[in-house]
Structures are given as C-alpha cells and as structure tokens.
Amino acid sequence: MVVKNKKVFMRLRRKKRVRKKVFGTPERPRLTVFRSAKHIYAQIIDDTIGHTIAAASTLSKDVRDKVKGMKKTEAAKVVGQVIAEKAREKGVTKVVFDRNGFKYHGRVAALADGAREGGLEF
Numbered sequence: 420m421v422v423k424n425k426k427v428f429m430r431l432r433r434k435k436r437v438r439k440k441v442f443g444t445p446e447r448p449r450l451t452v453f454r455s456a457k458h459i460y461a462q463i464i465d466d467t468i469g470h471t472i473a474a475a476s477t478l479s480k481d482v483r484d485k486v487k488g489m490k491k492t493e494a495a496k497v498v499g500q501v502i503a504e505k506a507r508e509k510g511v512t513k514v515v516f517d518r519n520g521f522k523y524h525g526r527v528a529a530l531a532d533g534a535r536e537g538g539l540e541f
Contacts, residue, residue, distance in 0.1 A: 434520030441517045442466050450502070450534065450541065451517040454526050459495045461502045461530060463514060473505035495526040499533025507538055516541045 422428045443449030443466040453460045460476040477486050477494050482501050486494035506514070514534075521527045535541075 430520040432520075437517065437520060441515050443515060447513045447515050448472055448511060449517050450506075450514040450539070452519050452521065452527050452530055454495075454521060457491075459491070459498055459526050459530060461498055461534075463502065463506050463509075463511060472509050472511060473502055475502040475505060492526050492529045495529040496533035496536075499530040499535075500537040502530075503534045503537025503539045512538065513540045 441449060443464050445465055445467060448463050448465045451462050451464060458477040460474070460478075462474045463472045464470070465472055475482055475498050477483065477498060479501070482494075482498055486497050489497070506512075516531060518527050523531070531541075
C-alpha cells in the first residue's frame with residue numbers, strides 16, 4: 420500500500436480499531452467528531468438505521484456568528500454545547516463518544532466537555 424500522508428493513514432487505522440467497538444443504538448446514539456485544520460464538526464448518529472439525529476459545526480448558521488473571532492478550542496466547546504442542545508430537543512440524553520481516530524486532546528476534548536456541559540452523558 421502506498422501511503423501519501425502517514426499522519427492521515429495512522430488516524431484512519433485508529434478509526435477502524437475504535438469503530439469495531441463503538442456502535443450507536445437508538446437508546447445511545449454515537450456522537451462522532453471530525454476536525455479539519457480550520458473547523459470542527461459533530462454528528463449524533465443512530466447506526467442501526469444509519470440516520471443522523473443532529474449535527475453541528477463551526478460552519479453551521481447558528482454557530483458561525485457565535486464563534487467568530489474565537490480560538491479554535493473555544494469554538495469547539497461552543498459546537499459541543501450546540502450539539503447537546505439539539506440532541507436534547509430530539510430526546511437524546513445519553514451517547515457513546517466516537518473520537519474518530521483523533522487523540523482525546525485539545526479541540527476534541529473541548530467539544531466533549533461542551534457536550535457534557537450541555538447535558539449529554541457519556
């Protein structure tokens with residue numbers, strides 16, 4: 420296998436390893452996180468039917484204005500609070516956290532903390 424970017428390749432290997440164990444059910448859907456260089460995205464997914472229950476990112480209309488001028492870690496915390504609010508509106512209080520192969524540090528940890536502050540349990 421030809422590897423163009425070892426960092427991305429290793430993250431995808433970690434992702435596969437984590438996804439073997441983490442599965443979202445209707446009672447406890449999966450909160451998945453993706454971070455790019457500039458933005459962070461979060462989705463709550465019911466894997467039994469492959470349905471996205473709620474989604475939020477730094478590009479969402481309701482979040483974009485709130486995070487303007489913030490540092491990326493602070494913006495991730497806001498995204499976590501917004502995804503928790505949307506989940507509670509849909510009746511979801513418990514989730515399983517899928518860090519998507521990223522280290523639980525920095526922006527990923529800030530999003531998780533924001534979601535916990537918003538009322539999600541994981």
